[in-house]
Amino acid sequence: xxxxxxxxxxxxxxxxxxxxxxxxxxxxxxxxxxxxxxxxxxxxxxxxxxxxxxxxxxxxxxxxxxxxxxxxxxxxxxxxxxxxxxxxxxxxxxxxxxxxxxxxxxxxxxxxxxxxxxxxxxxxxxxxxxxxxxxxxxxxxxxxxxxxxxxxxxxxxxxxxxxxxxxxxxxxxxxxxxxxxxxxxxxxxxxxxxxxxxxxxxxxxxxxxxxxxxxxxxxxxxxxxxxxxxxxxxxxxxxxxxxxxxxxxxxxxxxxxxxxxxxxxxxxxxxxxxxxxxxxxxxxxxxxxxxxxxxxxxxxxxxxxxxxxxxxxxxxxxxxxxxxxxxxxxxxxxxxxxxxxxxxxxxxxxxxxxxxxxxxxxxxxxxxxxxxxxxxxxxxxxxxxxxxxxxxxxxxxxxxxxxxxxxxxxxxxxxxxxxxxxxxxxxxxxxxxxxxxxxxxxxxxxxxxxxxxxxxxxxxxxxxxxxxxxxxxxxxxxxxxxxxxxxxxxxxxxxxxxxxxxxxxxxxxxxxxxxxxxxxxxxxxxxxxxxxxxxxxxxxxxxxxxxxxxxxxx
Amino acid sequence: xxxxxxxxxxxxxxxxxxxxxxxxxxxxxxxxxxxxxxxxxxxxxxxxxxxxxxxxxxxxxxxxxxxxxxxxxxxxxxxxxxxxxxxxxxxxxxxxxxxxxxxxxxxxxxxxxxxxxxxxxxxxxxxxxxxx
Numbered sequence: 001x002x003x004x005x006x007x008x009x010x011x012x013x014x015x016x017x018x019x020x021x022x023x024x025x026x027x028x029x030x031x032x033x034x035x036x037x038x039x040x041x042x043x044x045x046x047x048x049x050x051x052x053x054x055x056x057x058x059x060x061x062x063x064x065x066x067x068x069x070x071x072x073x074x075x076x077x078x079x080x081x082x083x084x085x086x087x088x089x090x091x092x093x094x095x096x097x098x099x100x101x102x103x104x105x106x107x108x109x110x111x112x113x114x115x116x117x118x119x120x121x122x123x124x125x126x127x128x129x130x131x132x133x134x135x136x137x138x139x140x141x142x143x144x145x146x147x148x149x150x151x152x153x154x155x156x157x158x159x160x161x162x163x164x165x166x167x168x169x170x171x172x173x174x175x176x177x178x179x180x181x182x183x184x185x186x187x188x189x190x191x192x193x194x195x196x197x198x199x200x201x202x203x204x205x206x207x208x209x210x211x212x213x214x215x216x217x218x219x220x221x222x223x224x225x226x227x228x229x230x231x232x233x234x235x236x237x238x239x240x241x242x243x244x245x246x247x248x249x250x251x252x253x254x255x256x257x258x259x260x261x262x263x264x265x266x267x268x269x270x271x272x273x274x275x276x277x278x279x280x281x282x283x284x285x286x287x288x289x290x291x292x293x294x295x296x297x298x299x300x301x302x303x304x305x306x307x308x309x310x311x312x313x314x315x316x317x318x319x320x321x322x323x324x325x326x327x328x329x330x331x332x333x334x335x336x337x338x339x340x341x342x343x344x345x346x347x348x349x350x351x352x353x354x355x356x357x358x359x360x361x362x363x364x365x366x367x368x369x370x371x372x373x374x375x376x377x378x379x380x381x382x383x384x385x386x387x388x389x390x391x392x393x394x395x396x397x398x399x400x401x402x403x404x405x406x407x408x409x410x411x412x413x414x415x416x417x418x419x420x421x422x423x424x425x426x427x428x429x430x431x432x433x434x435x436x437x438x439x440x441x442x443x444x445x446x447x448x449x450x451x452x453x454x455x456x457x458x459x460x461x462x463x464x465x466x467x468x469x470x471x472x473x474x475x476x477x478x479x480x481x482x483x484x485x486x487x488x489x490x491x492x493x494x495x496x497x498x499x500x501x502x503x504x505x506x507x508x509x510x511x512x513x514x515x516x517x518x519x520x521x522x523x524x525x526x527x528x529x530x531x532x533x534x535x536x537x538x539x540x541x542x543x544x545x546x547x548x549x550x551x552x553x554x
Numbered sequence: 555x556x557x558x559x560x561x562x563x564x565x566x567x568x569x570x571x572x573x574x575x576x577x578x579x580x581x582x583x584x585x586x587x588x589x590x591x592x593x594x595x596x597x598x599x600x601x602x603x604x605x606x607x608x609x610x611x612x613x614x615x616x617x618x619x620x621x622x623x624x625x626x627x628x629x630x631x632x633x634x635x636x637x638x639x640x641x642x643x644x645x646x647x648x649x650x651x652x653x654x655x656x657x658x659x660x661x662x663x664x665x666x667x668x669x670x671x672x673x674x675x676x677x678x679x680x681x682x683x684x685x686x
Binding site: 142159160166176177184191225 | 579582591592595599602605606609643645646653656657659660663664667668670671683
């Protein structure tokens with residue numbers, strides 16, 4: 001079967017080609033409508049491929065799928081490998097980006113430079129799909145850079161605006177440092193293990209697996225070299241550097257400073273994509289490093305007492321807890337609606353990182369799977385919720401001409417549908433039971449409290465409780481009179497953006513319903529493919545067998 | 555026979571990489587001038603690239619290594635054996651090539667942003683802007 005493999009490799013490549021052709025095409029075709037349709041068509045195609053991948057991995061094959069670029073086998077060439085978690089996230093990325101592009105149709109209708117805007121939007125989607133699909137840590141670096149450069153570009157999109165340029169400077173200078181640190185980490189890992197392939201690394205970091213996977217081991221030892229030096233120290237340095245880069249990308253506590261400036265200054269659809277998706281990529285990369293490569297019982301998880309992996313996970317937990325509290329606290333005092341939402345993103349990323357830190361030694365695989373399922377579900381929930389809220393904030397901002405909440409008093413009377421959807425989104429992010437946001441917080445809470453991390457479970461509750469104040473401030477401002485007389489009759493709710501918001505609200509409710517009728521079990525099963533030993537064996541075997549088939553002419 | 559000199563050279567290189575790293579981080583986080591920050595970023599990425607090349611060298615240092623290029627034709631088993639026992643690892647060089655290209659894009663972007671910053675604020679010193 002050649003089809004499933006092609007659908008993995010083609011999505012990022014197609015989007016790259018589409019993105020770089022657009023400036024060339026724009027020399028000939030100067031119709032704004034064409035750019036909109038162009039971006040729409042390619043995001044729809046990407047969504048189809050992402051859906052095919054999601055369907056094949058989870059419902060047809062049941063094991064990770066592999067695409068080998070350029071016909072090079074295994075660890076020699078670049079490998080794209082999709083397991084359950086990455087197929088879900090790839091689908092989420094493609095779906096959310098499609099909605100962002102549809103919303104941009106309305107938002108960008110009076111802006112200049114639409115062709116450049118869509119070039120960068122398509123590149124952002126390339127980067128994210130590449131990050132979630134790749135099975136190669138160096139390709140991860142390349143894709144992080146693709147994502148980062150287009151994100152810097154979009155933050156600086158309003159290039160004659162002082163704040164936008166300042167935010168872009170702050171974001172890009174420290175971002176370039178962070179990605180260089182990640183490159184150093186890749187070099188350390190290559191020097192130590194002699195490979196940059198994730199499946200190969202997963203095997204080499206677990207010496208006890210070599211007796212189980214004899215075929216894979218003999219194949220991989222022929223294909224990739226052995227490293228030198230002290231494995232323990234080099235892995236520790238590599239992880240420290242890599243996690244610094246990932247926490248920067250995810251805006252977790254010590255590295256959160258750029259987000260409240262950068263996200264609000266971008267055009268609103270981009271703020272939605274940045275807050276909803278781009279920051280999650282750091283969390284995904286952390287998941288790959290801490291569970292797929294250096295999972296439990298790996299080289300970092302040996303020795304008595306607290307192992308190095310446990311220490312790193314504890315640091316992740318603490319940083320997550322600090323950002324959950326800090327984001328919620330600072331959110332309360334914000335007056336700018338987009339900054340308020342940006343700080344809420346920091347708080348939610350903190351919650352996601354707390355979920356990532358659960359897999360300590362002694363915690364059962366079932367509990368770890370529950371936590372990772374919670375992380376994935378919270379990623380989905382927060383993406384939909386934050387995309388909805390940012391898009392709605394764009395409607396308010398276009399209506400009032402300001403980002404200050406104080407000038408939005410009583411807007412609920414004039415824009416009733418939007419405001420109803422905003423309230424739904426806020427309740428969803430808060431975690432009100434019938435909506436999706438409740439179930440992900442419940443999963444992470446349960447995983448934390450059952451694995452003996454009660455204090456972090458309490459911090460999760462505390463962070464939610466604090467953020468109620470911030471969300472309520474927004475709801476109350478929108479609903480309470482005085483009615484803004486000066487806007488009466490001037491503002492009307494337009495169909496296109498409001499229908500995008502309605503689709504997102506529908507997705508939020510759908511996630512809630514799916515969670516109630518057994519979606520959580522499915523998600524825990526998917527997550528166990530990343531956390532359990534059997535899942536790792538499948539991950540390694542899928543790559544090795546596809547490569548062997550290629551060499552054997554299969 | 556070349557062991558000691560090569561090892562000494564390697565130590566000097568490693569030491570200078572550490573110094574470079576320190577200079578780069580100092581430049582990025584402590585200097586107020588954006589242009590100096592940009593220069594420090596290029597120093598940092600060059601340090602990382604040099605480190606990658608160093609990792610791809612033949613370790614432990616023995617005979618002086620050769621570039622990863624096969625110069626003899628036709629390629630027989632013996633040529634390949636000499637090649638694999640003397641050439642340095644080509645993969646880190648490929649990684650560096652990619653990283654250099656990406657670094658070029660990032661540097662260009664940041665340079666443009668700094669020019670734009672100068673147009674808007676009339677200075678590239680971030681401290682002067684903050685105190686306005």
